[in-house]
Amino acid sequence: MTGAGLLIGWLNIPGAWYASLNKPPFNPPNWVFAPVWTGLFVLIAVAGFRSFEREPHGTAAKLWIVQMVLNFAWSPIFFSFHRMDVALAVIVAMFLAIVAFIWRQWAVDRAAALLFMPYAAWVAFAAVLNTSLVLLN
Numbered sequence: 646m647t648g649a650g651l652l653i654g655w656l657n658i659p660g661a662w663y664a665s666l667n668k669p670p671f672n673p674p675n676w677v678f679a680p681v682w683t684g685l686f687v688l689i690a691v692a693g694f695r696s697f698e699r700e701p702h703g704t705a706a707k708l709w710i711v712q713m714v715l716n717f718a719w720s721p722i723f724f725s726f727h728r729m730d731v732a733l734a735v736i737v738a739m740f741l742a743i744v745a746f747i748w749r750q751w752a753v754d755r756a757a758a759l760l761f762m763p764y765a766a767w768v769a770f771a772a773v774l775n776t777s778l779v780l781l782n
Contacts, residue, residue: 659675691757692761705750705757733772
């Protein structure tokens with residue numbers, strides 16, 4: 646999981662295009678993203694493992710897959726295709742899938758739900774950042 650996420654990041658490096666964008670004052674430095682995502686992917690993987698162990702074809706497992714597909718789609722859409730508008734729609738859908746996963750798991754596997762909380766917070770922040778980049782550029 647962490648390796649797949651890092652591969653997506655490595656294949657979609659921000660580069661000169663991203664550097665040229667007007668950014669909001671709360672935009673983190675580039676070096677912050679790799680360690681944050683590495684930690685988040687570990688949490689995501691553990692929550693996914695717990696969900697698939699409990700009910701491999703259940704709603705939580707399906708939501709986990711949906712958010713992961715959206716997660717892996719965001720970087721190429723944003724950084725490689727330079728489609729900040731489409732990426733914004735993807736990240737909003739990803740956030741909704743994450744929240745749905747947390748809601749679904751809260752009563753069934755609170756640990757899995759709690760593991761997704763930092764992820765939800767980071768994706769909410771990333772969605773605000775994505776929105777700001779769309780508006781500023």
